[in-house]
Amino acid sequence: MLSDSQGDVMNRFKGRDFISLKDYTREELYFYFHTAEHMKSQTKADVFVSALSGRTLAMVFQKPSLRTRASFDIGMHQLGGHALYLGPDEIQLGKREAIRDVASVLDRYADGIMARVFAHDDILELATHARVPVINGLSDLLHPCQALADYLTMFERFGSLEDLRLAYIGDGNNVCHSLLYGARIFGMSMRIATPKGYAPDNTILEENEEAGLDVMLTNDPGEAARKADVVYTDSWVSMGQEKDQERREKDFSGFTIDTSLLEGADPNHVVMHCLPAHRGKEITNEVIDGPHSIVFDQAENRLHAQKAVLALNLR
C-alpha cells in the first residue's frame, strides 16, 4: 500500500514528458529511483508486471542504438505492454512529413512516444503536438534517460549523492549536459576536463552554476580526476559527428582514461561510461574491465530506471 504522501508524489508524474532532468525536482528523481529499485528487486510475477497492460510505446529512432532500444522494448514487455520500433527509414522525421503531424498521428495509436533525434528542437516539437508523454531517448543536446540511470547507479554504489565529486573527462556533449543538470539537482560537484573548443554548452553551464552547482572547467584531465569519487567519460565522436572523427581523435589525444590518470582519484572511486565505448580511445581495456568500472551496472540500470519512468508517466 502507498502512503498518502507517496500517492501524492505518484500523481505528479502521470502524463508528463521526460525531456530533461531539469524538469524534475530532487524528490521526484528519488521517487523514480525508489520505484526502479523496487522493480529491480521483484520477480517477474510482481505487481508491476501489469502496470502498462494493453499500452503501447512508439519508439522513433533517427540514430542507431543498442541500450536505449533494447531496454525500452524489454521494459515495456516486462510491464505488460508493447513497444513499436520505427527506424530512420520509415518515419524520416520532418522529411516525409512534418514532425507535428507525426506527433498527432502517433498519439492516436500509442500511449507514449520515445524518440531519439538529432536536433533537440525536434523532441520539443514532438512534445508540443503529442497529447501523450514524450520521452527523450537522446538528442544532440541531452541524454536524460542515461543520466537518470547513471545517478541511480551512483546512488546504489555510494548510498547518497550529496557532495559526491564527479569528474567528467572528454567531450562536453549531450551526456555531459544531462549530468550537469543532475549534479546540480542532487547537490554534487562537477569537474569537467575537455580539450579547448569542446567545453559544454555555455547556457547550460551558466544555468546550473547560477542555480548553485559547484562546477569547474579545465583542459587538464588530471586536475579534474583529482580526489574524484566518480570518473566519467563518453565517446569523443557522437552520432552525427563521424565525418570529424580524424580531427576529433587528434584533438582528444591525452584525454584517455587510463590507470595512471586514475591514480589521483579517491581510492574508492568508480569509473563510468554510457557506452558504446571505443576501447583504446577514450578508455583503456584495463580501466573498463578493471575493478573500479561500473559501466555494465549503468547499462543494466537503463532498464530499471526507464521502467520507473514508463510506469509512472504513462499510467
Ligand code: CP
Ligand atoms: N548509452 C546509450 O544510449 O546507448 P545506445 O546508443 O546503444 O542506446
Ligand code: NVA
Ligand atoms: N554522446 C553519445 C552518446 C551515445 C549514447 C552520442 O550522442 O552519440
